[in-house]
Amino acid sequence: GIQVEQSPPDLILQEGANSTLRCNFSDSVNNLQWFHQNPWGQLINLFYIPSGTKQNGRLSATTVATERYSLLYISSSQTTDSGVYFCAVNHAGNMLTFGGGTRLMVKP
């Protein structure tokens, strides 16, 4: 089956710093989503981005489907950005497969 790998697995930032999270996938996909898991465990939709670049405030994402990767950029990080970030790819048969996540801690 398709493999989804996220890096880095853990990231510690000082408030105000910028960061880039990466998601690599092993096969062609129909679309890709980025989620932020809040402390209560709910997955919050950040981006639905099959290809190209999207921006939402301090967050932006780029997917290069032909090269099988996606990047999530966080600028001017805040403590509220802490948590786990997941990418998930939609592939054959409308399956949705997750990566292992990046655990982000932003220190004040």
Added chain:
Amino acid sequence: EAEVAQSPRYKITEKSQAVAFWCDPISGHATLYWYRQILGQGPELLVQFQDESVVDDSQLPKDRFSAERLKGVDSTLKIQPAELGDSAMYLCASSSMTGGNFVGTEAFFGQGTRLTVV
């Protein structure tokens, strides 16, 4: 705003007891997913429905887990008997389909059910 509803939010059960979780997807979403997430890991698919039909249940431990979506709307996931290793977050998600080419659109998740087996 439409949401995926799950209940209960938290459940504590004793080993060997039966437990059930309920999910109501966003209205009109034909695809419904159940995931299990063990602490520190990414969600893993247990079962995927397209309307009332199971599309994929290859990772569902069928000796103790069952899932149904009888009318193609809401769904129930059951565990009987529960084991200590079943302690996890159980997440439900739904998505719609584009046209007729079986490509899913954006998936949305419920708040999850956190199960503790003691």
